[in-house]
Amino acid sequence: MLFDDLFDSPQPGHREALGPQACVLRGHALDDVPRLLPALQDIQRAAPAKQLVTPGGRTMSIAMSNCGTLGWTSSRDGYRYTARDPATGQPWPPMPAVFLELARSAAAEAGHPDFTPDACLVNRYEPGTRLSLHQDRDEHDLGHPIVSVSLGIPAVFLFGGFQREDATQKVPLFHGDVVVWGGVDRLRFHGVQPVKEAEHPVLGRLRINLTFRRAG
């Protein structure tokens, strides 16, 4: 496990404010990684990650899957939450207990003691892939926060304002970091810069992001 330290969040336990109600909890997920990874493999087997098409007709560079009672998907018809994986017709795999516990503990740490997610989006980034600036606004009640867990190779997270054109903060995210945001920051534009070539000792050439939401 020695080598992992070179890639892990540099300041575990440290909390960085990104806005009045948005913060990074450095290394908050590190202790859960040994239980997260096998659970991720089960999800991947039941609901393989796919590159989705946007309503505008572009194929996203990252691959996505979900677990939980609802999952986020995109197609030519729009963005939506569904109870089943459109690719298989099967319900999304259930949210593993370790996912739920991690999301709840991070939310509580960030000042949201009653967060119970019903959806977890699993994003897979290979080097060169990115996520363009967007707002998360497909959830029923925007009063609930979002908890976002980074695993694997680092990426630069872009945290902007309420207009797409607003300036962005550039926030490096490392293996084990957790971002929590809600309240007045809930509708900020955000994205991920093209991921640099790197190899993580456990995950290889891959970044995985878990985004927990209360969607329904």
Ligand code: MD6
């Ligand atoms: C990612 N995250 O970090 C993409 N959305 O891979 C998101 O789009 C995101 O991290 C809402 C809240 C937190 C996030």
Ligand code: FE
């Ligand atoms: Fe988002």
